[in-house]
Amino acid sequence: MRKATIVTLILIYSSLLCIKSFALNNQTVTTQNIVVGLITFPPFIQKEGNDKCYGSAIDDLQKIFSEHLYTLTFYCAPPSRIYRDFNQGLIDITINVKSTESLRANIIYSQKYYEVLEVVLYSKESKQNQKVASIRSYNYHGTRQKLEFEGYEFVDVANTKEAIAVFLRGGTDSLLSYRQPFEHYFNDGAKKRRYAAFNVSFTQKSFISVPSYFAVNTKNRKAQEIVDKIDAYFSR
DSSP states (O other), rough: HHHHHHHHHHHHHHHEEEEHHHOOOOOOOOEEEEEEEEEEBBTBBBBTTEEESSSSSHHHHHTOOSSSTTEEEEEEHHHHHHHHHOOOOOEEEEEEETOTTTTTTTTTEEEEEEEEEEEEEEEEEEEESSSSETTTTTOOTTTTHHHHHHTTTTEEEEEEEHHHHHHHSSSEEEEEEHHHHHHHHHHHHHTTTTTTOOOOOEEEEEEEEEEEEEEEEEEEETHHHHHHHHHHHTOO
């Protein structure tokens, strides 16, 4: 009788363990979808196709949120769209400088900066005019206003690649750009002999260096948790 009781207890215990294991394996795990909207900024952020992003910044974010509790959705777009979508709460994370006037509300910046951006004026040695190719809506932290005060006239285009083309083809004798994307596109074009027909010598004048940060939207109820994970990753 005692032996039968022990066997019964063992069977009950085993059954409870099986039930518990089944429950754990089949419980619903809530994953958080994080939308990352980025402005193309080679070599850290590059665009392929319509909105698909790639580059070291994307790689870093995928490592930070590699746990199964998170899913990341990336898209790259012009600054105006990124600013609009962020302010409307459609973007959880972007990368930007703290002085961007279009990103003033509902925002927490990471404590650790991501990259330092350097603003440079490139001018042809044979400069004959005061025209400057530049990206539309970028003021380059006050540099544009300084040059306009000095008499420079700006020719605005959509992106850095177009600005370089205008500059090299003679549309302007100067170019205002961040150093990193300019060097990326210029060196890539030189390798592919895209600019072989334009034998241009130019000077460089550095104006300002500004750190960029991860910016998290406070409309996401887990904004602080997201920022903490980013800072923890870059503090290792």
